[in-house]
Amino acid sequence: MPFTILPPAPAIPFNHPHHYAASDNDSLSSADEMDIDTTTARPTKRARLSRSLVTPGETVTSDPQWMRGHGTYIPSDSTSIVSTVAGTVLKTNKLLSITPLRARYTPEIGDLVIGRIAEVQSRRWRVDISAPLLGALPLSAINLPGGILRKRTAVDELNMRAFFSEGDLLVAEVQSVFADGSASLHTRSLKYGKLRNGYFMAVSGLQFGYRARGGEVDVVLGVNGFIWIARHVEQAKDVAVTRLEESVSLSIYSSQNDEIGPQTRREIARVAGCIRALVEAGARVDEDMVVRAYEASLELDFETEGREDAGGEFLGGEKGKRIVEMALGSATS
Amino acid sequence: MPLDTSTYSLALLRLDGRRWNELRRIHAQISTQAAADGSSYLEMGNTKVICTVTGPAEGRRTAQGAGQECRVEVEISVAGFSGVERKRRGRADKRTQEMQHTLTTAFSSILFTHLYPHSTIILTLHVLSQDGSLLAACLNAATLALIDAGIPMSDYLCACTAGSTANEDTDEPLLDLNGLEEQELPFLTAGVLGDSDKVAVLMLETRVRVERVEGMLAVAVDGCKRVRGILDAVVRAHGRRMVEEGV
Amino acid sequence: MPREAELSLNEREFILQALRENVRLDGRAFDDIRELQLSFGDEYGVADVRLGKTSHNPFPDRKFDGIFTISTEFSPMASPAFEVGRPTEAETLLSRLLEKAIRRSSALDTEGLCIIAGLKCFALRADVHVLDHDGGLVDAACIALVAALRHFRRPDVRVEGENVTVYSVREREPVPLSLLHHPLCVTFSYFNGGEVVLVDANLVEEQVREAEVVVTMNRHGEVCQVAKYGGLPIDALALLNCTNVALAKVQMLDKVIQQRLEEDAKRRDKGGLMAELNGDTLHKDDDRLDRTTDWLAWVSEWIEKAIGLTVGVVAQRYAVRCMGVSEGGTGRGKARARALEEGEGETVRAM
Numbered sequence: 020m021p022f023t024i025l026p027p028a029p030a031i032p033f034n035h036p037h038h039y040a041a042s043d044n045d046s047l048s049s050a051d052e053m054d055i056d057t058t059t060a061r062p063t064k065r066a067r068l069s070r071s072l073v074t075p076g077e078t079v080t081s082d083p084q085w086m087r088g089h090g091t092y093i094p095s096d097s098t099s100i101v102s103t104v105a106g107t108v109l110k111t112n113k114l115l116s117i118t119p120l121r122a123r124y125t126p127e128i129g130d131l132v133i134g135r136i137a138e139v140q141s142r143r144w145r146v147d148i149s150a151p152l153l154g155a156l157p158l159s160a161i162n163l164p165g166g167i168l169r170k171r172t173a174v175d176e177l178n179m180r181a182f183f184s185e186g187d188l189l190v191a192e193v194q195s196v197f198a199d200g201s202a203s204l205h206t207r208s209l210k211y212g213k214l215r216n217g218y219f220m221a222v223s224g225l226q227f228g229y230r231a232r233g234g235e236v237d238v239v240l241g242v243n244g245f246i247w248i249a250r251h252v253e254q255a256k257d258v259a260v261t262r263l264e265e266s267v268s269l270s271i272y273s274s275q276n277d278e279i280g281p282q283t284r285r286e287i288a289r290v291a292g293c294i295r296a297l298v299e300a301g302a303r304v305d306e307d308m309v310v311r312a313y314e315a316s317l318e319l320d321f322e323t324e325g326r327e328d329a330g331g332e333f334l335g336g337e338k339g340k341r342i343v344e345m346a347l348g349s350a351t352s
Numbered sequence: 353m354p355l356d357t358s359t360y361s362l363a364l365l366r367l368d369g370r371r372w373n374e375l376r377r378i379h380a381q382i383s384t385q386a387a388a389d390g391s392s393y394l395e396m397g398n399t400k401v402i403c404t405v406t407g408p409a410e411g412r413r414t415a416q417g418a419g420q421e422c423r424v425e426v427e428i429s430v431a432g433f434s435g436v437e438r439k440r441r442g443r444a445d446k447r448t449q450e451m452q453h454t455l456t457t458a459f460s461s462i463l464f465t466h467l468y469p470h471s472t473i474i475l476t477l478h479v480l481s482q483d484g485s486l487l488a489a490c491l492n493a494a495t496l497a498l499i500d501a502g503i504p505m506s507d508y509l510c511a512c513t514a515g516s517t518a519n520e521d522t523d524e525p526l527l528d529l530n531g532l533e534e535q536e537l538p539f540l541t542a543g544v545l546g547d548s549d550k551v552a553v554l555m556l557e558t559r560v561r562v563e564r565v566e567g568m569l570a571v572a573v574d575g576c577k578r579v580r581g582i583l584d585a586v587v588r589a590h591g592r593r594m595v596e597e598g599v
Numbered sequence: 600m601p602r603e604a605e606l607s608l609n610e611r612e613f614i615l616q617a618l619r620e621n622v623r624l625d626g627r628a629f630d631d632i633r634e635l636q637l638s639f640g641d642e643y644g645v646a647d648v649r650l651g652k653t654s655h656n657p658f659p660d661r662k663f664d665g666i667f668t669i670s671t672e673f674s675p676m677a678s679p680a681f682e683v684g685r686p687t688e689a690e691t692l693l694s695r696l697l698e699k700a701i702r703r704s705s706a707l708d709t710e711g712l713c714i715i716a717g718l719k720c721f722a723l724r725a726d727v728h729v730l731d732h733d734g735g736l737v738d739a740a741c742i743a744l745v746a747a748l749r750h751f752r753r754p755d756v757r758v759e760g761e762n763v764t765v766y767s768v769r770e771r772e773p774v775p776l777s778l779l780h781h782p783l784c785v786t787f788s789y790f791n792g793g794e795v796v797l798v799d800a801n802l803v804e805e806q807v808r809e810a811e812v813v814v815t816m817n818r819h820g821e822v823c824q825v826a827k828y829g830g831l832p833i834d835a836l837a838l839l840n841c842t843n844v845a846l847a848k849v850q851m852l853d854k855v856i857q858q859r860l861e862e863d864a865k866r867r868d869k870g871g872l873m874a875e876l877n878g879d880t881l882h883k884d885d886d887r888l889d890r891t892t893d894w895l896a897w898v899s900e901w902i903e904k905a906i907g908l909t910v911g912v913v914a915q916r917y918a919v920r921c922m923g924v925s926e927g928g929t930g931r932g933k934a935r936a937r938a939l940e941e942g943e944g945e946t947v948r949a950m
Binding site for chain 2 (some may be wrong): 023074075084090092104105106107119120121152199201223296298301
Binding site for chain 2 (some may be wrong): 699810
């Protein structure tokens with residue numbers, strides 16, 4: 020039975036600052052070099068929408084030469100590749116995959132992640148790295164205090180809580196990924212280990228993990244969307260494994276914060292405020308943007324110094340928007 | 353109070369001024385809650401639902417049966433102020449439990465649960481206001497929130513209701529019933545997968561002649577396709593904004 | 600918590616493969632319903648349905664309606680997966696489905712349970728107990744419930760102003776409930792991407808199915824309820840086809856229930872208590888013929904006779920006591936007899 024379903028009556032337009040009409044043409048076509056066959060299921064819709072953005076159930080291509088990657092599937096009754104998430108099409112040679120706009124972090128080998136200890140088990144810790152499953156940090160994958168290299172003994176096993184106990188934050192690298200998608204971590208480098216002297220933030224999904232240093236502040240951007248902003252600690256240069264014991268201090272598993280001056284604390288707060296402003300505006304958070312936003316905030320403070328609309332040290336609201344604009348402006352220029 | 357069919361057939365307009373095949377206004381937003389992995393807010397007329405998705409995350413471990421697929425847990429809470437009269441609906445309310453079960457089984461088969469073994473996806477829905485088509489609104493809101501969370505699914509699961517005017521000689525189906533119409537007319541809720549004719553959820557709770565079911569179902573399926581277009585536009589608008597600002 | 604033992608992968612694959620080859624493991628055709636055994640009295644084929652009665656105050660917002668509640672109970676007797684006192688999801692769904700199928704479709708005319716509007720009404724409570732679980736719980740429970748409602752007789756009442764007299768079964772013939780229609784459920788199970796459709800799946804089939812649709816209809820072709828809780832998406836046309844199949848099944852089931860009810864009514868109709876007490880030999884001879892065929896009926900009749908006999912004995916004793924000649928109670932009996940003569944208004948009841 021053919022029916023025409025009337026659309027709902029047009030109502031008062033929703034007053035969203037970023038509301039786009041459906042006919043908004045694709046400003047992304049320049050960045051989008053998709054040359055694959057798009058004359059499939061919904062030709063009318065496909066013609067007027069940005070071609071790089073796909074939504075679940077949309078046929079990406081029916082050309083059999085493409086291989087399907089993440090975020091796609093092939094229905095049992097056809098050969099066309101259909102998207103399963105809302106995101107952008109990514110092509111790697113003949114592999115088609117869809118990068119979701121937003122998704123939970125999926126661990127990959129080599130990722131720099133920040134995690135929180137969720138459980139202490141025998142011979143391993145379970146670490147919340149905001150992935151679908153808790154990550155595992157085996158006892159054998161950490162540095163012992165003093166950098167001693169030896170087989171882990173039963174005594175170490177009993178002392179596991181002295182290294183990391185529930186709730187501790189740490190920065191680690193994904194060493195391997197198991198078949199079910201859960202990650203195995205390691206902290207066998209001076210760069211990794213327990214986190215202290217700072218402030219934790221969580222944003223959803225970052226593209227890359229970074230360690231950055233801005234003045235007195237260290238920033239660690241975990242790939243999993245966790246961010247650590249802390250007082251800068253001078254670190255020894257990379258040392259050979261054989262001389263590890265000389266550089267690894269006995270206090271790497273200390274849970275005591277050091278003395279932090281008010282100026283450093285203010286700087287930490289400034290970085291945190293910048294990141295929060297970026298997140299609120301929906302902008303990308305990466306090393307470059309954080310540095311730019313930080314600079315922008317300094318600039319803004321300099322400009323408005325002594326004026327009445329200085330707005331104090333709070334980097335939200337109007338001031339946050341200004342910072343993001345300035346950061347984005349300097350990024351494109 | 354039966355629906356005033358005499359006026360209806362004369363003006364071909366319903367109580368709220370719609371035609372038989374007209375949807376109510378659907379307004380939806382996604383990524384509304386910062387704390388959740390995915391979230392949405394959906395209005396279908398005066399039915400308002402907010403949905404958040406947490407996960408896939410490591411859930412409560414079950415001794416057995418966790419299997420190779422992730423579990424979908426749904427929790428629906430109906431606000432006391434959502435209905436006409438203030439009524440507190442407990443967690444043990446059978447109607448709510450039934451809706452939870454419907455959402456769980458519906459999404460378990462549409463989501464690609466095998467990609468996240470041993471983990472759990474938790475859907476939390478809050479009903480802020482109800483004016484008919486509650487199950488449909490919950491399904492639509494959950495679909496949007498799951499898309500926002502980036503969880504792979506085979507297609508949109510869109511739902512709407514369709515009723516049938518109980519007039520002896522004319523058998524007119526009605527699309528997208530509001531609360532008043534729902535009380536008076538036999539109606540069904542259908543949840544359709546994407547643009548296909550495949551019905552994932554079908555709930556009919558009122559007595560109706562078997563011949564009428566066909567008309568109602570046909571209207572509901574077509575209505576669902578329309579709803580899909582609307583939800584898709586919401587996702588696309590949001591996606592385009594994210595793509596533009598992120599770069 | 601004990602769980603239902605899950606099928607092994609091989610078993611699962613075996614069943615599915617068999618279905619793909621059009622074989623059902625219990626030898627039925629795809630659209631066959633298992634043989635329905637329905638017996639009245641206290642027992643039931645699949646579910647034991649007990650109906651109780653109490654006098655209650657009606658809900659204030661429904662003055663003219665009686666109270667009808669359905670409660671379901673899964674006991675560990677049916678399956679070790681069921682626990683007492685902790686309703687599982689399946690139990691909630693079953694009671695919800697029964698509620699929708701029977702209560703919401705107004706199969707039972709609750710106004711018929713009203714005695715005095717706003718003051719007195721009957722409260723009818725249907726307890727569905729699951730004794731054994733081999734799939735098709737909803738269907739079985741619904742058949743049992745409808746059959747029980749049709750079988751049930753409520754005591755007759757007489758209203759005089761504010762006074763209500765509820766007559767016992769022995770005083771007045773109890774009245775059947777007024778049922779507006781008889782809804783019955785048929786469950787369809789889908790396998791193999793929706794290609795294989797089964798009616799009335801058993802437990803193992805239920806465990807491997809991909810989608811289920813419960814259709815409730817009555818024999819007049821009215822759909823009372825359709826429930827498809829998610830699962831594999833099914834083509835809309837195929838779903839419509841379900842209603843047609845369901846109608847045929849429901850008409851068939853309805854006929855069976857009707858037949859069994861009639862048989863039961865015939866068995867019960869023995870001319871009442873008086874005929875029994877008078878020792879109507881002619882009737883008894885008829886019964887004796889039946890007895891040889893159905894021992895169950897024979898036993899129940901035997902029990903009934905025994906009860907009748909006891910009643911007779913009690914009545915006799917009572918009469919004797921009233922006359923004041925029975926053991927140890929001469930004085931009281933005489934006093935009582937006098938009181939009766941003075942007409943204190945107490946009716947002498949046999950029971």
